[in-house]
Amino acid sequence: MSIVAVDLGKTGCRIRATSGAETVSAHGAGVPGLADSEGDVRAFDAIVATLGELDLPTPVAxxxxxxxxxxxxxxxxxxxxxxxxxxxxxxxxxxxxxVTAHAGAFEGMPGTMVIVGTGTVLLTLDEAGTLSQVDGWGPWLGDEGSGRAIGQEGLRAVLAAHDGRGPATTLTAAALELHAPLSTLPRWVADTAAPARQLARFAPRVLAAAAAGDAVARDIVERAVDAVVQACAATAGPYCLLGGVAGSAVFGDALRARLRERGLAVVEPRGDALDGAEYIARTPASAYEGSVVRRG
Structure with a gap:
């Protein structure tokens, strides 16, 4: 009997099936999110497509x-x-x-999972076993300090420099590598099914420019780190950091340093979101059950 774990995000779909000592895995395309139009249909299609890449051990438990x-x-x-x-x-x-990221990192123990990727969300399990969330409100109302926010601020800085409203920055050359001419950047963002993901595509270039010493990029990253630190201050530790932005040296190192300055403990996760999805599948009476939908 196999246990199937699925980690479905905006940028990818990872699936792992475990049967005894045997493990198979596959990676496919992500979807904008369940809250998007026809979110459940798109999510199901993404899962089925990725499952099609697996030689799935059967039966599935x-x-x-x-x-x-x-x-x-x-x-x-x-x-x-x-x-x-x-x-x-x-x-x-x-x-x-x-929730699966938290379950993978803490396995039901108290702490806060800080995920900074395309979006930003903090999930805390307290000593009483209560789950609470900070941010994760999406690209238009929240996700402070996220890849979307960093990419968006980077492109704003590029256009400000282009207009003469802001200082020159190496981000201009980086933006032109991504899309040209600059005058059509607004359409490049708008003419996509996932504008937040499109904006987040520029975040790695902002992070790289910050690491190389570009003053404009460094200011953007510092403000993003500040936003995540403020979110952490509304929660309780210890803290695990996950996500592509948090995993970058220039952002992650600064965030860890700022949290430790406040006396907040940062610990390494026990596992990842796939481990958490497997934990949820195996453990129907866990501390996370109030946030889980079960069928079948």
Whole structure:
């Protein structure tokens, strides 16, 4: 009997199936999120497509799915659980990718999972076993300090320099490598199904420019770190840092230093979101159960 773990985010879909000592895995395309239009259908299609890349050990005992946007779209989470359970004919648990990240990092122990990737979300499990969330409100109302925010501020700085409203920056050359001419950058962002993900594509260039000493990029990164530190101050540690932005040296090192300056403990995660999805699938009575939808 195999346990299937799914980590479905905006930038990718990872699936791992474990049966005894045997493990197989695959990676596919992500989706904007369950809260998006037809989010459950898009998520299901992404999962099925990625499953198609696996030589899946059968039968399947249970499936755990961490999907971006599940907390904001409970009806879509229920629909996704029903679709996956019917497709694999096995009990299916669906929760947000923040919960599976926390479960992978802490395995039900108290602490705060700080995820800084395309978006930003902090999930805390306190000593009383209560889960609470800070930020994770999406690109238009939240996600402070995220890859989307860093990329967006970087492109704003490029256009300000282009207009003469802001200082010159090496980000201009980086933006031209991504898209030219600069005058059509607004359309480049708008003419996509996932504008936040499009903006986040520029974040690695901002981080690289900051590491190389560009003053404009360094200011953007420092402000992003400040935003995440303020979010951490609203929660309780210890803290695990995850996500592509948090994993970068220029951002992650600065964030760790700022948290330690405040006397806040930063610890290494025990596992990742796939481990958390497997934990959710295997443990129906965990501290996370109030945030999990089960079908099948």
């Amino acid at each position: 249970s499936i755990g799915v961490g999907a971006a946007g599940a907390e904001a779209a409970p009806a879509a989470a229920r629909a996704l659980a029903e679709r996956v359970a019917a497709h694999l004919d096995a009990p299916t648990a669906v929760t947000t990718d923040a």
